[in-house]
Amino acid sequence: MSVKYQAVQWSPYKRRYDLCLAIGVGAFLITFIVVSKLAWSGSNAIGDEVLLLRALGATAIVLLHLILCIGPLCRLDRRFLPLLYNRRHLGVVMFLLALLHGVVAIGYYHGFGNVTPLNSLLDGNTQYRSISAFPFETLGLISLIILFLMAATSHDFWLKSLSPAVWKSLHMLVYVAYVLLVMHVALGTLQAERHPVLAMLLTLGVIVVSALHLIAGRKETRDPGRAQRTGVWVEVCGVDDVAPDRGKVVDFPDRERVAIFRNGRGLSAISNVCAHQGGPLGEGKIIGGCVTCPWHGYQYRPEDGCAPAPFTEKLATYELKIENRRVWLNIEPMSPGTPVEPAIVEEVDRG
């Protein structure tokens, strides 16, 4: 959180994250080039320009698979959450790699004619009804435009300026870009390189991404935490189900999710949706007495849903009560920022 925008809100964690990312990308590029040089040598040797554009493209699509897997992995296992905290840097790096791939490819294949490279790309091959000769470069170009829009609007300024709903819709286009890129690679591989290992790896990637999304979605709809409703007050969990300084998400089929937090002996409930970027607050933890969003560190006081001064974000709060060590939630939300007395957990007499 910041009163004044900064280019990047650096933290020691983000620096470590980006260092690991740079090392990983560098290692992948070098490994790809060395292995390709060894695999295609002699009369089958690939030119350096082609090798470079393939290495950049391969790194970008592997990174895109990783990015798409992080969300569902975090919903399945909280230990993956640290990967989520700086995912936007992954996205920007992935776009830059894809851009370099596009620049090298367009320059190499379309840069030496008597028409402009982009005209050559769009007009050079128009066999859109053929699978074996489909102009796959066009698919790559469209997905690159989508990735550019996402990378260019990844700063918090855009989230606020475009509104969270519009921003979220824009960034959901990553799935359109993913489908186009899978087709781009599949059709390009079909035309240029028929090695079965590449097709198998791509298929494996699509299966992993799809399966993780399906499993995570299924887990959420079958979560035992989904409450049974009896009037306005709903029994949601036991007091011991909410770990100290942690949250528990309660899911209602037709309502916004609620995050219940334990701060000391007090239990409080607020909306699960962060006012900043819609992050899942229930997957965060209490730091310095405030619920801290796992995505970008926005904070809210659990007892009134307000961000600490000088920030002004407010979330809906909910009433809680405890009966026989079971937690009951009033499913009607209070106005954002309404103070609610925490429900106190009585210590069990173990004597």
Next chain:
Amino acid sequence: MSFAETLVLLAALYAGAGLLFAMAFVWGGVARIDPAARGSSVMFRLLMVPGSAALWPILMLKWTQVKGRP
């Protein structure tokens, strides 16, 4: 002129207009439509250029609305 040539020309015109708008916007408009951008660094403003060039019609509308306020 082919469809592709027309498309590339229109895209170039859009991007050119966007870049010109972005230069003015990041130095003058960004802080008008979002007070949190007041006094922000040069790096932040440079980071806003690509997005401003791409989404300039939306930003121009917002900037105009802010200018019109008393």
